[in-house]
Amino acid sequence: MSNVQKQKRANKSLPFFFKDEFKVSFTIILVSTILLISTFTFDIVPPILNRGIQPATFPKGLLLLIIGLTLIVFYLSIKKPWKIEKKLPKTFFLTLFSFILFVIVSKTLDFFLAISLLSIFVSYCWGERRLFYLILVSIIFPIIVFIFFETILGLRFPPGIITNIYYQV
C-alpha cells in the first residue's frame, strides 16, 4: 500500500472535527459570526438621512453570503474530501515565529534591528551557514534599503535604539 493510500485511509478514520474541511469551514463561520454580531453595534442612520440602505446592511449581507457559501463548501467536502496536505515543516513555524519576533523587537527596541534580526534568523533557519552571506543579508542589505528609502523616498523611520543613532537624536 502506498504512503498516499495509507494517509487517505488514516484520514478517513479521523473524527470529522480533525479534518481540514471542518477546521477551515468552522474557522470561517466562527469569525464571520463574530463579525456579523459586531455589525449590530454599528450606528444607525436616522431615516431622514438614510440613503438607500443602512451602513451595516451591506457588510451583514456579505457575511451571510460567506457563511452560506462556506456551508456549501463543507457540504461538498463530505461528498468529495479535500486533498490531504503535507504536514507543515519546522522551517514554516520558525518563519512564523520570526514574524512575531519582528513585531516584538520593532515595537520595543528598533525597526532596523527587527529587520536585521528577522533576516539573519530566517536565513539561518532556512540553511544558510556562511558568515559572509549572513552578514550580507542581515546587515549590508538592510542598510542599503534603509538609506535608499531615507534618501530617495524621504522616509523617516520610527525611533529606536539604532535609528536614533542614525538620526543623531
Added chain:
Amino acid sequence: MENLSLMFAPLMSSKLMIVLVFGTLFGLILGVLPGLGPTTGGALILPFTMTLDPLSAIVLLTAIYCSATYGGAITAVLINTPGTPAAAATCLDGYPLAQKGEAGRALGMATVSSTIGGIFSVVVLVFFAPLLAKLAYEFGQPEYFALAIFGLTMLASIGEGSPIKNLIAGAFGILISTIGKDFMTSIERFTYGINELSEGIGFIPVVVGLFAISEMLTQSTLLDQVFKRVALKAVKLPSLLDYKKTWKTILRSSGIGSFIGVLPAEGGTVASLIGYSEAKRWSKNPEEFGKGSVEGIAGAEAANNAATGGAMVPTLALGIPGSATTAVILTGLIIHGVRPGPDLFREQPEFLYGIFGSMLIANILFFIFGFFGAKIFARITLVPNKLLWPMIFAVSVCGTYSLSQSMLDVWIMLFFGVIGFFMRRYGFSVVPVIIGLILGELVEGTLRQSLVIFEGNWLLFLTRPIVVTFFILSFIALIFPLLRKKKV
C-alpha cells in the same frame, strides 16, 4: 488616427525610455525567479512609484507586467519550474526540448511567440479599449453594479480552483473594503476604536501581504526542492521550418490569449493552458506534445503574453481588473489619483496612448533582452531562497511602511501574509480578495446609489436591459463550472 501618434510619445521622452528599460529588465528578473512574478513584483514596487509622475509609474508597472510574463518561460525551459504561474504550460514541452540539448531553440521559440502574442494584444487593446469605453458611457449606477458583480462571478468561475471558494475569497475582499468610515454616512464600521482604521485598509499592505509575505511562508515549506538546471549556450531564432510549423498556432493562441485576457479572470495562466491545449488539438503531430514540441511552446507562450494586453482592456476602459497583475496596476492608477473608465479616454488620451505605446515598446525590449541576455537571466535562478526571501521581506516591510509611515500597515501586511498562506494551502485563491477589495467601493457605492434612484425597490434593477444581461451572464458564469464538472 491622431491618438495613435500619441502612442510613440514614450519614444520621444528619455525619462519614459529609462523607466521602460528599467521596468523591462526588472520584470525579466522577477519572471525568472520562481515565486515572484509580475503580481508580487508589481506590489513590491508600488511604493517606489510614488516618486514618479502617474504616466511613468504606470509605464513602469506595465513594462514589468509584459516582461515578467515572458521571463517565466526562461525558468520553465531551463529548470522545469514555471517562473510565473502563466508559464506552467511552457514547462510541458520547453523542458523536454531543453533536455534534448535544444534549450536555445526552445527559448528562441518562447521569445518570438511571446513577442508576437504581446504585440497582437496591444493592437487588440488599442482598438477595443476605446470601443468598450464608448459603450460604458451608457452605463449608470445600476449598470456599473451589475458589471462589477459580473466581473467577480467571472473571476470565480474561470479562475483557478473551486468557484465557490473563489466567491468566498471575493466576498472577503469586498468585506475588507467596508472597514473604516462609511463613505456615504461617515459611520465607522469594523474599526473597533482604532483611529488609524477609520480611513480604511490600504491596498498595498493587503497586496504585499497576500502575495509577497504569503509566498515567503510558502517557500519556507519548499526548502527541500532541488532544481536541475539545463545548460544554455545561446538563444537561437526559430528556423524557417519552425516558423512554418508554428505560425498558425502563434496567431490562434494570440487571439485566444487576448480574448481570455479581456474576461475578468486570472488571465495569463488560464490563457496559456487553453492556448496549449488548442495547439495540441489542431496540431498535425499531437503525439509530439509533452516530448519537446515547438508548437506546444508557441501555443502556451503566445497565449500568456497576449493575455497582458487583453487584461488591460477592462482595466482601463471600465476600471474592472482583468487579472491579478492588472489589479495591482489599477491600484497604482488609483493611488496616483487616476480613475480609469470612459472619462479617462475623453479627458486624458495622451496618458492612455502613452500606456499603449509603452506596452508595445516593452514587448520589443523584452525580445531584445531575452534574446541576448537569457543566459545571464538564467543565472539569477541560482540565487538561493535562503538569501532572496529575507531581502524581499526587508523591501516589503520598508515599502509598506513608507506609504503612510504607519506601523499598523506593517502589521496588516503580516496578518494578510499569514491569511494568504492558509488560503492558498486550502485551495482559496488570493486573487479574488484583491479584486474584491478594489471593486468593493464600486459594488457598494453603486448598489446604494441605485437603491436611492429606485427608491429602495430592488425589483427595478430588472427593468434595465444592460443590468439584466449582466445578471444573466453572471448566472451563466456561476453555473458553467458545475455543468462542465457534470459533463466530465
